Amino acid sequence: MVARKLLLKRQTWAAAEPDKEAKRIGLGCGPDDLAVYQGATAPLPSGIPTYTVEILNVSPSGCSLSDVHLACGWFSSARLINPHLFRRLAYDxxxxxxxxxxxxxxxxxxxxANSFQYPxxxxxxxCN
Structure with missing residues (x-):
């Protein structure tokens, strides 16, 4: 009966939006299926440090992941980023x-590009 209770239990993964609920396709589909890596790269000619971010769907169950939000603080960049790829909507x-x-x-x-790396x-x- 434990399995039945787990199927009925609903989970959300929204820290900022607790009323939003993620759609599940299978066990393990959720925020852990998205890997975010970043590391330092060559600075801008002005000397401002730059960082490369890679966001990778690592879902073992083959889920597509949409409406992806990252906690990003007051993220800003001295280098233009395509807003269709990544943009800050509000704090964090x-x-x-x-x-x-x-x-x-x-x-x-x-x-x-920023003087420090954002977590x-x-x-x-x-999950789709």
Missing amino acids: DCLVNDGQPILPAQSLSFQY LSVSYVT
Whole structure:
């Protein structure tokens, strides 16, 4: 009977939006299926450090992930970032890929420039 209770239990993965609920396709589909990596790259000619971010759908069950939001603080960049790829909506809420699905094994990457590296982590995702 434990399995039945687990199926009936609903989970949300929205820290900033607790009333939003993620759609599940299978066990394990959720924010852990999205990997966010970043590292330092060559600085701008002005000397401002730059960082490359890679966002990768690592879902083992083949889920597409959409409406992806990252916790990003007051994220800003001295280097222009395509707003369809990554943009800050509000404090600690950045939207990835304009909310469109990130397919299984698909990765997105961009570079930003700032005097320090922003910690980025998944705060919300919808499983398709």
